[in-house]
Amino acid sequence: MTAGQAQEYLEHRAAIGISQKQLDADRHAMEFVTGAGSLGRVAAITQPKLVSRFYAPVQVDFIQQSQGEANALSTRIAYEAGLRAHELLTLRRAGEEQKSPHRTWRPERFAGREGVRYVVTGKGGLRREVLLSHETSERLEALRLDAPREVVDRGIRYSQAYDISGGNRWSASFSAASERALGWSTGAHGLRHSYAQERMAELAGNGFDYYPARDILSQELGHFRGEIVETYLR
Incomplete structure (x- = not known):
């Protein structure tokens, strides 16, 4: 997995509503492969901002x-x-x-x-x-x-x-x-x-x-x- 592929994966995870805590954990785990500091932090769409109880x-x-x-x-x-x-x-x-x-x-x-x-x-x-x-x-x-x-x-x-x-x-x-x-x-x-x-x-x-x-x-x-x-x- 390249750093670019890992970053794209994180952005996809954020888009489907994964929490910030989980996104950060995923990023740290993938940096064991791509290298420390190689991935940018992806911001989650946090649940308090979601006005609906809807699940996609x-x-x-x-x-x-x-x-x-x-x-x-x-x-x-x-x-x-x-x-x-x-x-x-x-x-x-x-x-x-x-x-x-x-x-x-x-x-x-x-x-x-x-x-x-x-x-x-x-x-x-x-x-x-x-x-x-x-x-x-x-x-x-x-x-x-x-x-x-x-x-x-x-x-x-x-x-x-x-x-x-x-x-x-x-x-x-x-x-x-x-x-x-x-x-x-x-x-x-x-x-x-x-x-x-x-x-x-x-x-x-x-x-x-x-x-x-x-x-x-x-x-x-x-x-x-x-x-x-x-x-x-x-």
Whole structure:
């Protein structure tokens, strides 16, 4: 590795949100190869300057690489579907469980995306459909339990159909992996911010105006008031 290549690598790491502490550690490590003082200090985009809890796709990839296989799959599922931590424990095939019938669901949900629908149970017992890519669905189905098992998370009992991580255990793993990979963490809930911002861009690209897109997104996230999801879009 040349000094130029090392410098370029550090600048790339900074661009994807690696912390200053980690960047400095990387620089010192690489100077054992390139020579002491051969690399310039690269300034990080520090987390206090980031107004959003959003994780970029490449950052999610780095976090998954810092997790074990089980937690990494749960991270992929939560990222693709915009799930809360406990909702991972409630995943069911669409058809085995139905979305809440007392709500009026917009037919444009998941417009522009293809995949396999599942049902999760969120706040207040609201059941909603979520969408996973075919690849992620195949990985999930390979972990389907012969019979649902009871698990307890934060004092609440859930019936779990898949042998995956979820709830507080997964959330803690995510935060620790984010710290290892990036040097900072906005918590597992940051993946819902990622979902929201990416979906709004997709919906706009599919011709939806802002407020209809926001209302579609609110239902995909398990809300029924568009203004609530404004927090996710900052």
